[in-house]
Amino acid sequence: MIPISIKVVSLDLVKGLYAKFIEWDVEMVDQETGTASYAANTAISEDLGQVEYILTDKTGTLTDNKMIFRRCCIGGIFYGNENGDALKDTQLLDAITSGSTDVIRFLTVMAICNTVIPVRSKAGDIIYKAQSQDEDALVIAAAKLHMVFVGKNANLLELMFNGEMLRYEVLEILEFTSDRKRMSVVVKDSQNGKIILLSKGADESILPSARAGQHTRTIAEAVEHYAQLGLRTLCLAWRELEEDEYLEWSVKFKEANSVLVDREWRIAEVCQLLEHDLYILGVTAIEDRLQDGVPETIETLRKAGINFWMLTGDKQNTAIQIALSCNFISPEPKGQLLLIDGKTEEDVSRSLERVLLTMRTTTSEPKDMAFVIDGWALEIALKHHRKDFVELAILSRTAICCRVTPSQKAQLVEILKSCDYRTLAIGDGGNDVRMIQQADIGVGISGREGLQAARAADYSIGRFRFLKRLILVHGRYSYNRTAFLSQYSFYKSLLICFIQIFFSFISGVSGTSLFNSVSLMAYNVFYTSVPVLVSVIDKDLSETTVMQHPQILFYCQAGRLLNPSTFAGWFGRSLFHAIVVFVITIHAYAYEKSEMEELGMVALSGCIWLQAFVVAQETNSFTVLQHLSIWGNLVGFYVLNFLFSAIPSSGMYTIMFRLCSQPSYWITMFLIVGAGMGPIFALKYYRYTYRPSKINILQQAERMGGPILTLGNIETQPRTIEKDVSPVSIRSPVYEPLLSESPNATRRSFGPGAPFEFFQSQSRLSSSSGYTRNCKDN
Incomplete structure (x- = not known):
């Protein structure tokens, strides 16, 4: 049962304020674009304060998309190997000047195999409007190499x-899809009336379609070389x-475009014919x-116990290089990459078993382990070896997942959600929308590929580095405040x-109310609402x-402030205070x-006095507004009741x-406050002084103005799986949310049987913690 005062008045109001704080x-x-953050949900x-997994796109999310x-x-x-810029390579410029056939054709494909529209500015310059930043870069490069795309009039292209x-003259456009991975x-x-097919796409899509007899080994080596450099x-x-x-072929293509069932599949089949x-x-x-700030953001969030998965459509080597450069994974010998590959079920099964065995046997080593898998192997693993993959x-x-489709991105999010992990997906393009919508929390970046992701997401930010502040500051504060408020x-x-129940016992269960109707109405609406609503600006730490100690997010991830045990504490406090009053x-x-x-008025006055001191005790950072709300509200109680007492x-x-x-009367108030708050103040003093939490230590350091030398070891403990535990049963009691509006949200706690070793272990698989994760088999 949730009181109306919580659901309608308090929670909805403060949650709206949380969103405004973000905006x-x-x-x-x-600062570059002037884009502010926006909270759609x-x-x-x-x-946000309980995120455990972040699944991120690469292009435009981690990178600048320039x-x-x-x-x-x-x-x-x-070309361009010596100076790193092919546009200034004299050998390439000489080949263009001499009219090399392959070079001219290459530049022609760069210039017109796209959906770019050239627009002339008032100054006479040509500006290209492109849906894809890759196409924009290719057209601009072709123009700098003297193949200038100057105009497009209906289907007529001018170079x-x-x-x-x-x-x-454009006869047909074979559009790019995530399955075909090419465009033609x-x-x-x-000039000569010849009909030509121009194609561009991923190497695994184009190279297998090469004509018989053409040697593509050099091209394949070039692709690998460039990918090693982190280039697309x-x-x-x-x-x-x-x-x-x-x-x-054109007749078949038009027929495929006109079908109503499986149109995309039919079109792809017809395209393959050409x-x-x-x-x-x-x-x-x-x-x-x-x-800017991507490596630092990922490093900070990893310290907060958040795991990262990169889901990208790029090549494996390109993704690995980007992952290394942005602190996704550590280079050897601190880190180790485990590759899952194969084109058949048998190959993928063998590779998956090898990686799993390595993971199980090396969990005792302080090594940063990560696995890499491509879209083909992922498809086989999810279809035939889902349990092992989970x-x-x-x-x-x-994890680094390469060459994955939008549907596969959504599937990976679903797998983690099925194990009751709190997931956050972040992306910037239309291919990230399904992943963003599937996650518990979706974050879109207002990037150069439009606003599809930003509009489909719960939160929209301008840069990836803002994710650190969104989670550590806004997410953590929101969780703490909601935990206290609820x-x-x-x-x-x-x-x-409770007071009404006690009174019913001494009144012979007559149904008589100790409090009059006016007092009961004003109790939640006026007397106790203002102080608690002002707690929305309370901060336990600056x-x-x-931001300097992201490890404290572990308390939120473990549900330490809102779970059955903390609720029992508040329940006991209300019972104790009711007895005292x-x-x-x-x-x-x-x-x-x-x-x-x-x-009834004496009992009500005692309740109001106690609640003023309870709110004061639970407040961490006092401001003028909070003092006015707590003590001003107490004064307002008397002002209102003096007015009521003056009306006959x-x-x-x-x-x-x-x-x-x-x-x-005043002696009674003093006794109620002393008896009700004395034990609570004593217990809090004992915990703060003799058994302080890491947050208490930080609070003391803030008040004393001294530096915090260390908060203890934050390295993860070895990850082991109990032999008698099912491979997909790796985590224990999950506390369901007391108050939540997100569909699949859960509040987690490590449970009374597993001491929360805050800076000793953040591992979800530590056998010493004694908890298991129950995953749903799909």
Whole structure:
């Protein structure tokens, strides 16, 4: 049962404020674009403080999505290797000047195999409007190499090459899809009437379609070389078509476009009929630099116990290099990459078993283990070896998944959610939308690939580095405040209920209420709501301290502030305070000639005084506003009741005037506060002084103004799996949420049987913790 005062008045209001705090945070504004953070979902801010897995896209999320053409390989010749810039390579410029056939074709594919639209500015300059940053980089590079895309009029394309105008008519566009991993255009050369197929795409999509007899070994080596440098690669190809072949194919293509069932599959099948016997021209290498602050952000969040998975459509080597550069994984010997590959079920099974065995046997070593898997092997693993893959997912803190499709990204999120992990997915493009929507928390980056991800997400930020502040500051504060607010609201409601129950016993269970209707109505609406709502600005630690010591997020991840044990504590406090208020009030006033209204007002006054001190005790950072809300609210209680007591028809006429004129009333208040708060203050002093938590240590250091030398070891403990535990049963009691609006949200606690060794272990698989994770088999 959730009191209406919690659900409607308090929680919804403060959750809306949490969202506004995120939007008002000037430190989360991208200064380059002026983009501020935005919270589309106001119900899950506290979930940010309990994130355990972050699944991130690479391009545009970790990187800047500013594509720069750096190198290329055409006809087996490498350009740009010496100076790192193919645009300034004299050998390439000489080949263009001499009219090398392969080079001209290569530049032509770069310039027109795309969906770019050239637009002339008022100054006469050509500006390219591109959906993809890769296409934009290729068209700009081609223009700098004298193959300038100058105009597009309906289906007619115009190129300017060394002062000569070239015109091509676009006959068909074979669009890029995540399954085909390539794009093609069929054009007709207006100069000679030839019909040409131009293609570009991933190496595993283009190279198998090479014509018989063409040696593609040099191209494959170039792709691997560029990928080792962390560059994005695309293979370019060309094929001249016979007119009869094109016309016959065109009919099939139009039929495929008109079907209503399995249209995408039919189109891909028809495209395959044309995209074969390609002449591979070469490969491009494009640089996409990391965003500022990405390595530091990932390092900080990993210290907070958050695991990272990179889900990308790029090549394996490119993804690994980016992962190394942004602290996803540690280089040898501190880190170790385990590769899962294979084209058949048997190969993938053998590779998966080998990696699992390595994970199990090396968990005692302080090594950063990560596994790498591509989309093909992932498809086989999820279909035939899902149980083993789930175990691997739990054992590994880091994963790099390459060449994965949008649906596979969503599947990986679903696997982690099935094990009751709190997941956050972050991306910037349309291919990340399914992953973002599948996760418990979706974060979109307002990037250069549009706003599809940002609009589909719960939160939108301008840069990846803002994720650190979103989780550690806003997520943690929101969780702490919600934990206090929800439990305090139960406490104050139970307090008045217990007093009513006790009174019913001495009144013969007559149904008589100790409090009048006005007091009961005003109790939640006026007397106790303001102080607790102002707790929305309370901070147990400064933002600087939180960012310097991200390990304290473990308390939120473990549900230490909101779980059955803490709720039991507040329940006990309400029962204890109800006994104190009732017993002292009865002994002080029941044997005098007191009216029922006077007795009820004394008990109500005791409740209000106690709650003022409870809120003061639980407040960590006092401001003028908080002092006004706590003590001003106490004064307001008396002001309101003096007004009611001055109204003859109110039923409380002169009661407050009489009570406040009696010394016994103030002595009773003093006794209630002393008896009710004394033991609680003593217990808090004992814990703060003799058994301080890591947060208490940080609070003491803040108040004393001294540095914090160390908070203990934060390295993860060895991950082991009990022999008698099922491979997918790796974690224990999961505390279901007391209050949550997110569909699959859970509040986790390590349970009474497993001491929370805060800085000794953050491992989910430590056998000493004695907990298991129950995953759902899908």
